[in-house]
Amino acid sequence: MPRFELSSQYDPHAVERPLYERWLDAGAFTPRADGKPYVIVMPPPNVTAVLHMGQGLDMVTQDVLIRFERMRGRAALWLPGTDHAGIATQNVVERLIAKEGKTRFDLGREQFVERVWAFVRETGTTILEQLKIIGASCDWSRRRFTLDPEYSRAVREVFVRLWEDKLIYRGHRVIHWCPRCLTSLSDEEAESEEIDGKLYYIRYPVKEGRKPYITVATTRPETLLGDTAVAVNPNDERYRAFVGKVARLPIVDIPIPILADQAVVPEFGTGAVKVTPAHDATDFEIGLRHKLEMPLVMTEDGRMEHPTRVPKALADLDRFDAREKIVDILKERGLLEKVEPYRHVVRRCYRCDSVVEPRLSDQWFVKMKPLAEPALEAYRSGEIRLVPERWGATYQHWMENIRDWNISRQLWWGHRIPVFTCVKCDHEWAAREDPAACPKCGGPVQQDPDVLDTWFSSWLWPFATLGWPQETPDLQRFYPGHTLVTGPDILFFWVARMIMAGYRFLKDEPFETVYMHGIVRDTQHRKMSKSLGNGIDPLDVVRLYGADALRWTAIAGVSLGSDLILDPKDLETTFAPGRNFANKLWNIGRFILSQLPEPVQPVESFEWSELPLADRWILMRANEAVGAVTASMEQFRLDEAAKRCYEFVWGDLADWYVEAVKPRLASRGSDAAAAQAVLAQCFDAALRLLHPVVPFITEELWQKLPGRAANELLAVAPWPAFQPDCVDAELDLQFLRVKQVVEGIRSIRAQYNVPPKTRLRARITARGRDQRKVFEAERETIQRLAQLEDLSFDGGAKRVGAYAVFGDGSEVFVALEGAIDVQHECRRLSGELTRLEQQLERLAAKLTNQQFVARAPAEVVAGEREKERAWRDQRQALADKLKSLGCS
RNA sequence: GGGCGAAUAGCUCAGCGGUUCAGAGCGCCUGCCUUACACGCAGGAAGUCGGGGGUUCGAAUCCCUCUUCGCCCACCA
Numbered sequence: 001m002p003r004f005e006l007s008s009q010y011d012p013h014a015v016e017r018p019l020y021e022r023w024l025d026a027g028a029f030t031p032r033a034d035g036k037p038y039v040i041v042m043p044p045p046n047v048t049a050v051l052h053m054g055q056g057l058d059m060v061t062q063d064v065l066i067r068f069e070r071m072r073g074r075a076a077l078w079l080p081g082t083d084h085a086g087i088a089t090q091n092v093v094e095r096l097i098a099k100e101g102k103t104r105f106d107l108g109r110e111q112f113v114e115r116v117w118a119f120v121r122e123t124g125t126t127i128l129e130q131l132k133i134i135g136a137s138c139d140w141s142r143r144r145f146t147l148d149p150e151y152s153r154a155v156r157e158v159f160v161r162l163w164e165d166k167l168i169y170r171g172h173r174v175i176h177w178c179p180r181c182l183t184s185l186s187d188e189e190a191e192s193e194e195i196d197g198k199l200y201y202i203r204y205p206v207k208e209g210r211k212p213y214i215t216v217a218t219t220r221p222e223t224l225l226g227d228t229a230v231a232v233n234p235n236d237e238r239y240r241a242f243v244g245k246v247a248r249l250p251i252v253d254i255p256i257p258i259l260a261d262q263a264v265v266p267e268f269g270t271g272a273v274k275v276t277p278a279h280d281a282t283d284f285e286i287g288l289r290h291k292l293e294m295p296l297v298m299t300e301d302g303r304m305e306h307p308t309r310v311p312k313a314l315a316d317l318d319r320f321d322a323r324e325k326i327v328d329i330l331k332e333r334g335l336l337e338k339v340e341p342y343r344h345v346v347r348r349c350y351r352c353d354s355v356v357e358p359r360l361s362d363q364w365f366v367k368m369k370p371l372a373e374p375a376l377e378a379y380r381s382g383e384i385r386l387v388p389e390r391w392g393a394t395y396q397h398w399m400e401n402i403r404d405w406n407i408s409r410q411l412w413w414g415h416r417i418p419v420f421t422c423v424k425c426d427h428e429w430a431a432r433e434d435p436a437a438c439p440k441c442g443g444p445v446q447q448d449p450d451v452l453d454t455w456f457s458s459w460l461w462p463f464a465t466l467g468w469p470q471e472t473p474d475l476q477r478f479y480p481g482h483t484l485v486t487g488p489d490i491l492f493f494w495v496a497r498m499i500m501a502g503y504r505f506l507k508d509e510p511f512e513t514v515y516m517h518g519i520v521r522d523t524q525h526r527k528m529s530k531s532l533g534n535g536i537d538p539l540d541v542v543r544l545y546g547a548d549a550l551r552w553t554a555i556a557g558v559s560l561g562s563d564l565i566l567d568p569k570d571l572e573t574t575f576a577p578g579r580n581f582a583n584k585l586w587n588i589g590r591f592i593l594s595q596l597p598e599p600v601q602p603v604e605s606f607e608w609s610e611l612p613l614a615d616r617w618i619l620m621r622a623n624e625a626v627g628a629v630t631a632s633m634e635q636f637r638l639d640e641a642a643k644r645c646y647e648f649v650w651g652d653l654a655d656w657y658v659e660a661v662k663p664r665l666a667s668r669g670s671d672a673a674a675a676q677a678v679l680a681q682c683f684d685a686a687l688r689l690l691h692p693v694v695p696f697i698t699e700e701l702w703q704k705l706p707g708r709a710a711n712e713l714l715a716v717a718p719w720p721a722f723q724p725d726c727v728d729a730e731l732d733l734q735f736l737r738v739k740q741v742v743e744g745i746r747s748i749r750a751q752y753n754v755p756p757k758t759r760l761r762a763r764i765t766a767r768g769r770d771q772r773k774v775f776e777a778e779r780e781t782i783q784r785l786a787q788l789e790d791l792s793f794d795g796g797a798k799r800v801g802a803y804a805v806f807g808d809g810s811e812v813f814v815a816l817e818g819a820i821d822v823q824h825e826c827r828r829l830s831g832e833l834t835r836l837e838q839q840l841e842r843l844a845a846k847l848t849n850q851q852f853v854a855r856a857p858a859e860v861v862a863g864e865r866e867k868e869r870a871w872r873d874q875r876q877a878l879a880d881k882l883k884s885l886g887c888s
Numbered sequence: 889g890g891g892c893g894a895a896u897a898g899c900u901c902a903g904c905g906g907u908u909c910a911g912a913g914c915g916c917c918u919g920c921c922u923u924a925c926a927c928g929c930a931g932g933a934a935g936u937c938g939g940g941g942g943u944u945c946g947a948a949u950c951c952c953u954c955u956u957c958g959c960c961c962a963c964c965a
Contacts, residue, residue, distance in 0.1 A: 192961085220965085525958065557900075655929090747930095755920090756922065851946090855945045
């Protein structure tokens with residue numbers, strides 16, 4: 001009698017939350033006290049973030065890995081947390097207060113920062129709570145935030161150490177400036193985008209020249225107001241006469257020198273270039289070389305402003321409005337030679353998408369070369385591995401050409417830069433503790449107003465989260481970590497820098513493998529984003545299909561490192577497969593559980609050789625699945641692991657084994673006991689193998705298996721062990737023949753439209769004696785699966801019916817008196833014969849090809865010979881059938 | 889301008905040198921509510937593996953080239 005009443009459909013919502021609670025209560029996600037550690041640090045989401053599909057993929061991937069290793073007995077630590085995300089978070093709160101009609105300047109620094117904290121306290125755990133919904137098995141007791149006091153100490157320590165090592169310096173140069181966020185950005189934070197723009201050719205009047213003007217080409221005419229020279233290449237004959245002359249800067253109407261500089265490419269534009277040292281990085285270099293003035297002609301928010309260079313008509317205009325107006329003025333004055341369409345790159349702020357303005361300013365930089373060297377070496381020596389490997393080239397290229405890192409941001413939200421200046425004696429230094437007075441002269445001190453780049457704190461994540469610079473037990477135990485899982489989009493921002501920080505400050509790699517999955521995109525291969533409205537809310541998916549369905553699609557839907565393509569307009573197609581599979585699993589469980597006694601005898605208590613073929617076969621298949629799934633997991637081929645489980649559960653266990661043993665189970669006799677034992681064992685193994693991918697439903701079912709202790713959890717149960725000596729290809733082949741017989745009969749049934757309820761009579765003629773024994777032993781299985789009322793072997797009287805012939809020449813006859821259409825049967829069989837003959841012909845050609853026989857490996861040749869023999873038998877059998885039917 | 893990736897069934901993708909290798913899921917067609925499951929069962933149809941060339945006894949699978957998409961990097965304004 002059934003021990004459980006389970007509904008016929010799996011209801012994820014009824015089980016997910018309680019199970020998660022149970023895992024938490026049991027401390028299942030805390031690393032076990034003993035055992036070799038396995039550590040994944042979670043890429044910390046922005047503290048204001050809500051879960052999107054990209055993170056969903058990232059997190060589920062990590063969860064699969066951590067659950068797998070946890071089951072394998074490792075002291076598995078998945079360390080969660082959030083990032084304060086300087087610009088992003090400040091923007092969010094600025095928008096909030098904008099609704100009250102205020103700016104951060106109205107509030108003042110202190111109040112604004114307090115406001116951000118209030119917001120973070122209120123909403124900062126949202127995304128972490130969402131992770132629980134999708135089943136993330138992180139150790140919440142070790143949750144970190146990049147602005148935690150301990151973490152901040154690490155950030156400050158790192159800054160001071162780099163300062164002491166002379167790797168931090170103040171740079172006066174042209175950096176990327178976001179006029180909307182009002183801060184400088186690193187090179188990485190200014191994303192390039194190709195646009196269809198224009199190239200403006202502008203005439204700069206020249207008094208003493210042979211020609212009345214020199215023409216320059218530019219994509220940003222508005223910067224003309226900041227020009228302090230015109231430059232040409234020193235080797236450019238065309239302009240030799242101009243060098244040393246003075247041009248008249250249009251609109252501003254001031255003299256500027258025409259000079260020669262190597263940086264100018266003669267082939268581009270006119271070969272003459274306007275030089276705007278304060279608003280262009282190359283021009284800045286030219287300016288330095290020629291000691292040019294470097295006037296800023298724009299405000300921080302991108303409006304034109306300069307006491308002498310910006311005329312009233314242009315003052316205060318936004319840079320793009322100013323561009324149009326300046327072009328108009330130039331046109332009016334005949335100074336605009338031409339305008340060409342021109343495809344070029346602009347840089348955009350990665351947080352707000354504004355076009356970034358190159359701007360001369362003072363910023364703090366980190367010298368990166370010394371940091372990059374060990375990180376590069378670690379990759380080259382294989383100490384750190386990138387998966388997929390192809391990212392190695394990108395990583396190397398970036399490291400080899402690394403540029404100094406601008407780490408100061410003109411924001412209020414973040415780690416304040418610990419550089420202090422004495423108001424009295426100008427002494428400047430970095431300090432671990434806030435100083436009360438200047439250590440040199442005792443004068444009052446001022447702290448640098450800027451904060452650090454967010455990534456300057458997150459690059460310490462693998463060890464700052466473990467208590468560094470304190471020598472904590474966690475740090476000793478869990479550093480270095482093992483696997484980092486992330487998307488390739490933050491390879492430079494984060495991954496590369498973590499590696500550098502690890503070697504610099506811990507003298508050891510932060511992790512051994514970086515696994516980079518792909519990006520989540522829609523069916524048009526566009527990245528999912530809020531602005532495109534093509535996103536999928538993972539929580540919607542959980543609501544509609546359950547967390548396991550979401551996880552299934554995220555894992556089974558992508559191969560190693562490839563993008564995940566999802567259709568936001570068709571969630572059903574996208575996520576139903578996972579739900580359906582969960583439901584299938586549920587119902588297999590429902591059936592098996594209804595059949596199992598308490599307790600179930602262990603499989604080991606049965607003599608292997610006495611188990612029926614089907615039992616030995618499914619046990620072997622289970623074992624094979626264990627081997628394959630384990631191997632796939634180890635290689636990050638998570639999709640293969642998931643699909644292998646699917647095949648075993650659905651294709652082998654449900655479609656064949658469960659159906660095959662139903663009669664035995666129904667008999668309730670001694671035959672049933674073995675079947676029960678085998679079912680229990682196989683199902684248990686399947687649940688274990690599937691648990692990392694679909695933790696909820698597997699735990700729920702596993703709990704119901706007989707013999708479960710009250711406090712046992714699948715989440716911390718051992719991973720099944722693969723037994724290489726149980727692999728048996730012969731066994732598989734034998735059962736394959738059984739399957740083929742069944743399928744042959746089913747196919748005949750369908751072709752002759754025999755109603756499912758009609759029981760047929762069939763006769764098998766086996767090719768070899770062994771095979772006959774197999775068929776006889778599995779007679780009941782075949783009868784049931786093929787819906788037969790009678791199955792006989794060999795010899796019976798010739799009757800009218802249909803035949804199917806198999807690879808080894810065995811054949812099955814299905815009696816179809818009255819129903820048989822001889823013509824049709826002839827066509828069917830001769831079709832098969834033709835196909836077989838063609839195959840044989842090809843094979844024969846291959847085998848008579850001396851080149852093949854001589855050069856191909858002997859075992860391949862032998863295999864082909866064997867194949868030929870079997871096919872000949874099959875052909876013979878088919879030909880006989882045709883003859884006996886009287887086909888012409 | 890460099891570098892990388894992708895192109896296989898209507899859709900999303902596996903397969904990446906040799907077992908009937910041309911596959912899976914979804915979709916489609918034909919039967920079935922066969923007492924675990926219609927989120928299911930059984931049986932089918934469906935692709936000259938982007939084009940061309942080459943290497944090899946043998947090529948979706950390796951090499952070259954072209955085409956089309958996508959991504960990353962680069963101070964020719």
